[in-house]
Amino acid sequence: MKSTYFYPAPSEDQQMILDLVVGFAKDELTSLAEAIDHQGEIPQALQEQMAEMGLLAIPISEDNGGAGFDFTSYVLSLAEIAKASGTVAMHLANQTTFFLEPLAQFATGHRAFDEVASGGALGALALLEDAGSFSGEGIQTSADGLKLSGQKSGVLGGEDAKWILVGAKEGDGISFFAFEKDRAGTYLSETSKRLGFRSLSSSTLTFENVTLSDEDRVGQAGDGAAILAFLHTRGLVALTAIAAGIADAAGEAAAQYATERKQFRRAISEFEAIKQRLASSVLAHGASMSLLLSCSRMIDDGIPCDQLARVAKVTATSGALEATDDALQVYGGYGFSQEYPAERFYRDACCLGVFLGGNDDSIQELAMTILPQ
Amino acid sequence: MDFQLSEELLQLQAEAKQVAEELIAPGARDRDENKVFPHDLLKICGDKGWMGCLVPKEFGGSDIGNLGQAVVLEEVAAACASTHVTVSVHNSLMSTPMKKYASAELQAKYLPQVASGAWLGAYLLTEPGAGSDAASLKTTAVEDGDSFVINGDKMWITTGDEARLGIVFARTELDESIRGPKAISAFVVDFEESGGVTFGKREPKLGIRGSSTVAVFLKDVRVPKGNLLGERGRGFNIAMDLLNGGRIGIAIQAIGIGRASFEHALGLVGSLERAGKPMTKSQIVQFRLADMATRLDAARLLALRAAVLRDNNEPHIKEASMAKLYASTIANQVCREVCELLGDAGIRDDGIAERLLRDCRVSELYEGTTEVQKLVIAKQLFADCEA
Numbered sequence: 001m002k003s004t005y006f007y008p009a010p011s012e013d014q015q016m017i018l019d020l021v022v023g024f025a026k027d028e029l030t031s032l033a034e035a036i037d038h039q040g041e042i043p044q045a046l047q048e049q050m051a052e053m054g055l056l057a058i059p060i061s062e063d064n065g066g067a068g069f070d071f072t073s074y075v076l077s078l079a080e081i082a083k084a085s086g087t088v089a090m091h092l093a094n095q096t097t098f099f100l101e102p103l104a105q106f107a108t109g110h111r112a113f114d115e116v117a118s119g120g121a122l123g124a125l126a127l128l129e130d131a132g133s134f135s136g137e138g139i140q141t142s143a144d145g146l147k148l149s150g151q152k153s154g155v156l157g158g159e160d161a162k163w164i165l166v167g168a169k170e171g172d173g174i175s176f177f178a179f180e181k182d183r184a185g186t187y188l189s190e191t192s193k194r195l196g197f198r199s200l201s202s203s204t205l206t207f208e209n210v211t212l213s214d215e216d217r218v219g220q221a222g223d224g225a226a227i228l229a230f231l232h233t234r235g236l237v238a239l240t241a242i243a244a245g246i247a248d249a250a251g252e253a254a255a256q257y258a259t260e261r262k263q264f265r266r267a268i269s270e271f272e273a274i275k276q277r278l279a280s281s282v283l284a285h286g287a288s289m290s291l292l293l294s295c296s297r298m299i300d301d302g303i304p305c306d307q308l309a310r311v312a313k314v315t316a317t318s319g320a321l322e323a324t325d326d327a328l329q330v331y332g333g334y335g336f337s338q339e340y341p342a343e344r345f346y347r348d349a350c351c352l353g354v355f356l357g358g359n360d361d362s363i364q365e366l367a368m369t370i371l372p373q
Numbered sequence: 374m375d376f377q378l379s380e381e382l383l384q385l386q387a388e389a390k391q392v393a394e395e396l397i398a399p400g401a402r403d404r405d406e407n408k409v410f411p412h413d414l415l416k417i418c419g420d421k422g423w424m425g426c427l428v429p430k431e432f433g434g435s436d437i438g439n440l441g442q443a444v445v446l447e448e449v450a451a452a453c454a455s456t457h458v459t460v461s462v463h464n465s466l467m468s469t470p471m472k473k474y475a476s477a478e479l480q481a482k483y484l485p486q487v488a489s490g491a492w493l494g495a496y497l498l499t500e501p502g503a504g505s506d507a508a509s510l511k512t513t514a515v516e517d518g519d520s521f522v523i524n525g526d527k528m529w530i531t532t533g534d535e536a537r538l539g540i541v542f543a544r545t546e547l548d549e550s551i552r553g554p555k556a557i558s559a560f561v562v563d564f565e566e567s568g569g570v571t572f573g574k575r576e577p578k579l580g581i582r583g584s585s586t587v588a589v590f591l592k593d594v595r596v597p598k599g600n601l602l603g604e605r606g607r608g609f610n611i612a613m614d615l616l617n618g619g620r621i622g623i624a625i626q627a628i629g630i631g632r633a634s635f636e637h638a639l640g641l642v643g644s645l646e647r648a649g650k651p652m653t654k655s656q657i658v659q660f661r662l663a664d665m666a667t668r669l670d671a672a673r674l675l676a677l678r679a680a681v682l683r684d685n686n687e688p689h690i691k692e693a694s695m696a697k698l699y700a701s702t703i704a705n706q707v708c709r710e711v712c713e714l715l716g717d718a719g720i721r722d723d724g725i726a727e728r729l730l731r732d733c734r735v736s737e738l739y740e741g742t743t744e745v746q747k748l749v750i751a752k753q754l755f756a757d758c759e760a
């Protein structure tokens with residue numbers, strides 16, 4: 001029996017949303033996950049259902065138009081949803097953390113908010129410009145004179161989004177703007193799917209002299225550094241949750257298979273080598289969940305956790321990769337078949353390390369924290 | 374110790390590289406996306422002699438040995454893993470048993486067709502309930518007059534529904550007192566002549582989607598007694614001997630895929646920047662590439678050592694498993710690291726790195742999983758201690 005990592009016990013509110021999400025994930029999402037992955041899109045009905053359940057804006061206050069739960073409730077929900085479908089969890093994180101949260105925090109009353117929070121349209125963050133570093137340094141796109149020019153790549157869900165949140169240079173600083181993707185001068189110049197998280201496109205957006213207004217602003221001119229840090233930390237914690245869920249799912253599926261599969265006249269789960277493979281999911285999930293809870297509680301209590309968030313994301317994503325690789329191996333030949341879930345977990349996990357600037361960047365930043373100033 | 378390939382092999386390698394780059398690589402993405410079996414390319418490989426690397430020239434083979442095969446097929450694997458596995462299985466698991474274990478009559482009838490690639494071959498060992506535990510297979514071959522009648526289900530059969538010929542492993546001793554490996558015999562089955570062979574649907578797979586992988590159902594398949602390969606009751610030994618060669622082939626496949634991914638990254642980093650800095654100036658990038666190149670070279674040395682031992686008829690069970698174990702492990706690492714190194718471009722569908730990552734994963738699964746290789750190696754280590 002797997003023990004809980006949730007200590008102290010969840011509050012009544014946290015338990016309420018978790019019960020709702022666990023029920024939804026088990027009863028509805030699990031059976032849809034394979035088709036969502038295969039077709040590379042989340043059915044409209046499911047998107048509407050999740051919007052009605054309030055899953056798009058879990059950690060945003062009711063005053064600001066959200067569901068009014070804390071960040072811990074949100075990331076624990078993400079982990080449960082990721083256990084059923086990684087790409088649906090990533091879709092929710094993309095709407096919540098990479099779009100609605102910064103709007104709620106830095107641009108109360110922005111006209112994009114209600115439409116995205118209610119599920120009426122999708123949002124996407126357009127930030128990265130080179131091989132994927134998540135920092136202000138790589139940003140060349142300019143918004144000087146409220147004219148936007150430049151190019152953003154790797155936009156998660158950029159193809160289906162109606163609204164985009166763009167970070168650009170303005171004067172000496174970085175500013176953020178949210179506006180409609182169909183605004184004149186905005187082009188979807190490239191789009192494709194990815195190895196994993198297949199409902200979300202990887203898109204390139206090109207801006208040619210797009211006219212911006214102060215209404216589009218998210219935060220004040222030059223506030224970008226604070227928004228970047230906000231996005232980065234919360235994004236890292238959200239990714240930790242998704243990695244934890246995928247590692248858990250892979251381990252549970254492989255354990256089930258290993259119990260049923262017999263070779264050499266016994267269940268393969270009796271072999272030490274198989275147990276070693278299965279344990280890597282327990283290790284990854286355990287480490288990820290305790291780091292996840294520490295981070296989310298710090299965020300709920302307003303304590304900066306940018307360092308721990310990096311530790312969490314690196315630990316969780318590398319753990320998930322190992323756990324899903326090991327789980328696939330437990331399945332033997334069946335692991336390579338798309339009629340079993342192991343290869344989906346593996347594909348999703350292979351992508352995790354890349355998001356938000358990649359683990360190499362996080363590791364470099366972590367080294368800085370123990371160097372004398 | 375001679376680490377230099379002969380003039381002849383260097384020429385073969387250069388030719389293979391050119392053919393692979395010009396003819397095989399260009400359609401690889403399309404074959405993956407649309408699950409296209411590489412008929413045209415197999416014809417080219419046949420014309421080049423690569424479908425009969427181990428077949429004597431008198432039967433139309435190129436007879437370049439395991440070393441020659443390894444050198445040539447690495448180029449094919451680097452261009453298209455789906456094409457490679459089809460060619461590799463045909464060579465290691467069809468032409469080899471024909472040459473080593475078939476009667477002169479069978480050789481005369483089949484080897485020329487095998488060597489030219491006109492008739493493709495499949496290897497039918499694995500069953501739904503007999504994967505790593507291959508000796509527990511349930512397919513039976515019962516004597517009936519001048520024939521054996523074979524019944525059973527086979528699983529994960531590479532090239533199954535595209536093959537004309539199969540090497541089928543079946544239980545010939547149904548008496549419960551003769552159990553395990555000693556009850557198994559090997560047969561050549563001509564799918565067209567024998568009747569009773571049907572195929573399942575093609576497996577939807579993570580990678581090598583241009584190759585065919587199917588279940589094969591054998592129902593009252595009648596083969597002449599002369600189609601028995603080697604001695605009755607020696608089938609499992611034959612199966613394992615063939616896998617020793619096959620494992621060198623899969624090691625080479627992994628090395629080819631890993632090399633392709635590595636070379637793709639090496640070619641790209643010169644033009645990429647991260648956080649405003651050229652990637653080639655980054656130690657993270659430099660060290661990762663250095664590690665990849667080192668591991669790929671080490672894997673190739675292991676694989677070529679095993680190939681030379683096999684060519685020289687020297688013991689190579691441990692060495693073949695070591696080559697496959699190491700090559701498949703590090704090639705998958707290389708493919709994953711390249712994807713991570715290239716960022717979002719690495720995991721996009723329209724790039725090459727994500728396909729290579731998907732193609733590569735099977736190298737740790739077929740012709741003996743990573744676990745089976747370790748069991749084989751450990752068993753040999755203990756045997757060496759006792760000797």
